[in-house]
Amino acid sequence: MTANPTKKPIFTARPASPSRLADGVSDAIAAALFDGRISPGEPLPPEGEIAKEFGVSKPIAREALRQLTTAGLIFTQQGKVARAKALSGEPMERIYGYAVRSSLKRLQEANEMRRVIESGIARLAAERRDPSGLEVMKQAIADMRASLHEPAAFTEADILFHLGLALTTGNVMIRVQMEGLRSVQREVSELFSRRANRTDADWRATIDRHQQVYEAIVTGNAALAEEKIKAHFDAADIASLEVADKLADKEA
Structure with a gap:
């Protein structure tokens, strides 16, 4: 050279x-x-x-x-x-975006993948507790509270929370993977915004679930962090099925 x-x-x-x-x-x-x-x-x-x-x-x-x-x-x-270029999840984000927009089946599979991946991430985050990631999670929850009933802003806060979750592990590759999943999170959130019956209680329950994940990680309780993130996905799955059923009826 x-x-x-x-x-x-x-x-x-x-x-x-x-x-x-x-x-x-x-x-x-x-x-x-x-x-x-x-x-x-x-x-x-x-x-x-x-x-x-x-x-x-x-x-x-x-x-x-x-x-x-x-x-x-x-x-x-x-x-x-x-x-x-700085290492990022941008290429994966594009691929996942194409996939989840292609069909409801791919979207449901992507949600299932997130549940598997983020359960392990939450456990590791509680063990590592990187301060920079904890601060991002804390800010994301504050942003959620400030954007109730504002789907676009709430979605960005939600995405920020899960990025913070990855950052809290201190693992660069996990951070890249979570960045790649942003398109999946955004698509799910947009589907949720189509729910005409989403109440104030529903919005606040979503925030509370994120708060519980955060608190489990802050205290270093890895088992509880994994339990709370799974509970969060359980609740999201119920909403996803509700939206999916309505969309499937329209497609039929």
């Missing part, structure tokens, strides 16, 4: 199989992104330097960068070098 022989190379891995050169190059660059050798916003070397570093052709280097762009790990502009 450089004429300076003392400079430490950014990429430490090398493609293992000649038949999958682009995959090997993209894996090595991704490793540099994940372990911090390339920071978000930092430019990657030009295609020619990448090709020289790995001993491959420019088209192979270009394909490796294309793979990383598709994965959401870098962004490119015409005529400019690629730059690293």
Whole structure:
């Protein structure tokens, strides 16, 4: 990559199989992104330097960068070098969004997936109790209370709460997964807003369930945190079925 022989190379891995050169190059660059050798916003070397570093052709280097762009790990502009992106759940969020908008069955499956995932997250959050995540959860509950009967604002507060839940684990990959699930949360909330009979008590009960999850985590009670998040999903499942039945009748 450089004429300076003392400079430490950014990429430490090398493609293992000649038949999958682009995959090997993209894996090595991704490793540099994940372990911090390339920071978000930092430019990657030009295609020619990448090709020289790995001993491959420019088209192979270009394909490796294309793979990383598709994965959401870098962004490119015409005529400019690629730059690293901050790790986020954006690619998964798009995929989940397409899925849950495709059919009620996919939406119900996504809810089931959230229940499985977030039960474990709540338990780990209670064990770790990262202060930054706890603060986000606390703020989200305050935002919920301030946005009663305002579906759009309430939805954003709800999404923020679950992001805070992930942040409280201190686990970057869990945070990314929760970001990916935002499209599922948003779709569910929009369905709930179609419920003409959603009362003030229903809104407040939703807030109370979030408050109970938060309190269990703050006190470090992992079993209770898992129990409360499951109770939250039980209540959400009842509402989901109510909405789903109405929508299914319209589709029939």
